[in-house]
Amino acid sequence: MSNPASIRSCGDCCTRLVDFGVMLGGSAVLEHINLHMHCGELTAVIGPNGAGKTTLLRAMIGDLPHSGSLRFIHRGNLESAKPLRIGYVPQKLEIDNTSPTTVIDLFAATLTRWPLWLGQRASIRRKTRENLALVGADSLLDRKLAEISIGQLQRVFLALALIPVPELLLLDEPVSGVDRAGTELFYQTVSRMRTEFDLSILLVSHDFAAAARVADRILLLNRSILCDGQPRDVLLNPLIRQTFGFGFADTEIPDRHPLDHALRHEAHQPSPDGGRVLS
Amino acid sequence: MIPFWSDWVAQLPFEWAHYGFMQSALLAVLLVTPLLALLGCLVVNNQMAFLSEAMGHSTLTGLAIGVLLGLREPVTAVVGFAVVLGILMFLMRRYSSLPPDTAIALVMAIVVSLGVVLLSRGGGFSKFSRYLIGDILTISPAAIGWLAGVLVLVLLVWCFLFNSLFVVYLNPSLAASRGFPVRRMELFFTVLVAVVVALSMPWVGLLVINSMLILPAAAARRLARSTRQYVLFALAIGILSGVLGLVTSFYWDTATGATMVLWAGGFFAASTFFRR
Numbered sequence: 001m002s003n004p005a006s007i008r009s010c011g012d013c014c015t016r017l018v019d020f021g022v023m024l025g026g027s028a029v030l031e032h033i034n035l036h037m038h039c040g041e042l043t044a045v046i047g048p049n050g051a052g053k054t055t056l057l058r059a060m061i062g063d064l065p066h067s068g069s070l071r072f073i074h075r076g077n078l079e080s081a082k083p084l085r086i087g088y089v090p091q092k093l094e095i096d097n098t099s100p101t102t103v104i105d106l107f108a109a110t111l112t113r114w115p116l117w118l119g120q121r122a123s124i125r126r127k128t129r130e131n132l133a134l135v136g137a138d139s140l141l142d143r144k145l146a147e148i149s150i151g152q153l154q155r156v157f158l159a160l161a162l163i164p165v166p167e168l169l170l171l172d173e174p175v176s177g178v179d180r181a182g183t184e185l186f187y188q189t190v191s192r193m194r195t196e197f198d199l200s201i202l203l204v205s206h207d208f209a210a211a212a213r214v215a216d217r218i219l220l221l222n223r224s225i226l227c228d229g230q231p232r233d234v235l236l237n238p239l240i241r242q243t244f245g246f247g248f249a250d251t252e253i254p255d256r257h258p259l260d261h262a263l264r265h266e267a268h269q270p271s272p273d274g275g276r277v278l279s
Numbered sequence: 280m281i282p283f284w285s286d287w288v289a290q291l292p293f294e295w296a297h298y299g300f301m302q303s304a305l306l307a308v309l310l311v312t313p314l315l316a317l318l319g320c321l322v323v324n325n326q327m328a329f330l331s332e333a334m335g336h337s338t339l340t341g342l343a344i345g346v347l348l349g350l351r352e353p354v355t356a357v358v359g360f361a362v363v364l365g366i367l368m369f370l371m372r373r374y375s376s377l378p379p380d381t382a383i384a385l386v387m388a389i390v391v392s393l394g395v396v397l398l399s400r401g402g403g404f405s406k407f408s409r410y411l412i413g414d415i416l417t418i419s420p421a422a423i424g425w426l427a428g429v430l431v432l433v434l435l436v437w438c439f440l441f442n443s444l445f446v447v448y449l450n451p452s453l454a455a456s457r458g459f460p461v462r463r464m465e466l467f468f469t470v471l472v473a474v475v476v477a478l479s480m481p482w483v484g485l486l487v488i489n490s491m492l493i494l495p496a497a498a499a500r501r502l503a504r505s506t507r508q509y510v511l512f513a514l515a516i517g518i519l520s521g522v523l524g525l526v527t528s529f530y531w532d533t534a535t536g537a538t539m540v541l542w543a544g545g546f547f548a549a550s551t552f553f554r555r
Contacts, residue, residue, distance in 0.1 A: 025376065063455035088456035093449075099324070100503035101449070109442040109449070109506075110457060116442060117320075117510035142505070157453075170456070 013039045015168050015200060019068035022052070022059045029055050032224045033068070039167060042194055042201040044215035044231070046208060048243055051222040053204040054091070057170045060202075061088050072167075087161030087169040087199075092150055092177050099146045103137075103156050104128055106145065110160060131159045135189050151175070151182025155189060162193065169193075171203045175210070183207070187214050208235060213254050231256075281306070281420050295529045300416045304535065307418045308521040310426040311479050312491065312539070316517025317433055318475050319496035320510050321441075321468065325448040328493050329380055330368060331472055333387035335488040337364050338477040340394030342410065347397055354425055354478070361477035364390065365470030373465065413484025413536035415525070422482070429478050436471065444468055445506070484536035491536075494543035495520065498550040516546045 020033035030052040037043055045053050059066040095101070107128040108120045125141070132138040135155040140148055148156070154174050161169060171190065175183040191214055194201055205211045211218055212231040220227035220234055220243065227239050232253050234240070241247035285302040295301045322331050341360030345353020364386075371382040398407050436444075447454040447464040455461050480488050499512035524539025531538065 058452055058455070061452060061456035063452045063461065086456055088453055090450050090453050098497075098500040100500055100506055100509040101324075102505045105445075105506040106449070109445045110453075113439070113442060115438055116445060116506045117437065119507050144504070172452075 013167055013200075014073045016071045016073070017060075017068065018071065020056075020059070020070060021067040022055050022064055023067070024055070024064070028223070030059070030066075030223060035219070035225065035228075037168070037200045037202065039200045040194065040198045041217065042191075042203060042215050044203045044205050044211035044218045045221050046205060046211060046218060047221035053221055054172055056221065057088070057172050057202070057204060060170060061086055085164055085166040085168070087166035089154065089157045089161050089169070089171045089174045091172045091174075093145070093153065093157075095146045097146050099144065101145050102142055103132070103140045103145065103148075104142060106156070107131075107160060107163075111163060127163070128159075131163055132156065134162060134193070135159045136185075149178075149182060151178040151186060154178060154182075154186055158186070158189060158193070162197070165197050166199060169199045169201045171201065173204050173206060176206060183210065190214070208248070209254050213256060281423070293526075295526060301525070301529060303418055303420070303423065304415045304525055305522070307415050307423055307426060307482055308525050308535075308539070309518065310423065310430050311415075311482060312495075312517040312521030313514050314426065314430045314433055314475060315479060315483075315488075315491045316495040316513045317437055317510065318472060319492040319494075319517070320499070320513050321444055321448070322472060322492055323496040323500065324445070325468070327469075327472065328489065330372065330383055330469070331476060331492050332489040333383045334361075334364065334368065334473045334476045335480055335485055337387055337390040337394070338473075338480045339407075339410065339485060340364075340390050340397070341477055342407070342481070343394040343397035346407075352421065354422070357477045358474055361473040362470055364477075365473030366466065368473070369466045369469040372469075373462070410481055411485050412534040413480070413482050413487070415482040415535045418482055425478055426482075429475055433471070433475065440464070440467075482536070483539070484534065487536050487540045490540040490543060491517065491520075494540065494547050498543070498547040501550040502553055516543065520546060 015035075015037045017033050017035040020035070021031040022029045033056065045056065047053050055064060058064045060070060104120055104125060105116055108114070108124050109116050111127075112121075112124050114121060114124075129138050129141055132140060135158050137152060137155045137159060140152060140156060145153060145156075158174070174190075175186050178186060187210060190201065190203075193199060203211070203215065212235060215231055217229065218231045218234040219225050220237070220239060222243055226243065227234050227237050232250075235248045235253050236250060238247070281303070284306055285299065288296050288302040288305055290296075322328060338357065338361065341357040341364070342353050344360055345356030348356060350356055367386060368383060371377075371386050372379045375382040377385065395404070398404050443454075443459055443464055446457070447459050447461050448468075451461045454464075476488060476492070479491075483491055495513040495517035496509070498516050499509050502512050503509035520543035521539050523542045525535055527533075527542070528535040528538035
């Protein structure tokens, strides 16, 4: 059963979308999106291909123009259109095999102005190593992006999204193409970050079972929000069958992950894809 | 500057170093090859090799306009046209509903045809054919000055904006989420490529200019363990190919631009045998 007590809506910061919409090439890709997310809450967005899931995230980070309003209430209840600090983990990156870009290159380019080709300074290396350690990836510092696994790559992007610590974290299908063990590790890391930093998280996912396990709430999106509620309620809604052509029986929906237990377990052994999760 | 340089080169114990045209050409090579190699690193990273190829060919039209206007040094027309071309390519690649490579091919087709029509009016195209293969041996001090100026510009850009350009093309959404001005950086880089290619084209040659942009970076990519090594190796391979190409073209009596490219191609071929 989903556990309402675990929804840690502290109420002192939130993201509010009012009548939010995006037009692309003259047609409405998203319209009438009304959404209210509290910090500490993990919201999963599901929907068919072309539903506008990625578009929603891109419009929220300012990569696409939008209509309607996107308001943020910061800690201390100052409402403004000025964005919260947003962390963003992109979909799987297309990287060719010969790409020389390393993990430290990615961090140094994003976080500093000192040109990459003149080398990195010790301070950024130290900071990057510390943040990679948060996601159990500190051994990857000098590895090329092209030669690490997709699961490792996504944890690297997660670590990057955590500098500076955001108030809202957007994850765009972060585990598509990641193996089972890597997926599990990624979600555990995300859940731990949420508890540790009290983040609001918006997660686009194709994996309904995973969404049911980690999310406090699921949105069914198809151009607009069709359904919004606790994972079990949304997944049992007839709209799911109408949208995807298949539905769920009550017994097929996993319970929310007993996360703390999993983490305690995880901390004592090497993670499945070679990194270490620090407790 | 140039007399000082000539005196210095003339002291080298080589036959070619005693010729004035080779002394100028060597200086030009030492300016143009690092310029193209530096830019090439990001062109290859950003998967813009076809765009830069199209820019190289389209540059002919800037030249045609300069000739048509009766300018003695058509360089201002060439640069001005390159800026317009860069903006046009950016808009087509970014906003056209066509696939990006089709949009680029379309612009190139029209622009190149326009250039050929302008230059061939009255049957006089043959006097422009030297631009096809490049003519670094006849470079003037003024043209060397332009190359030096644009090399300084690129070095400044590489010092102040390299990281931004790197992130913007690595993942535009990630860059946008961190407040990088994505569209402006893309526009800026496209125009920069257009201007550099336009200024280098007459000396390296329209047919092969893109190779000197792409090959050093492509070879360096196979050898490099980091972005720093990538840029430094590309510079080394670019400059080495340029100097070797210039000297061997002197002895073989061949077109310098294409000879430089063959050396760069040789370095690329060698890099494929290198196992990391």
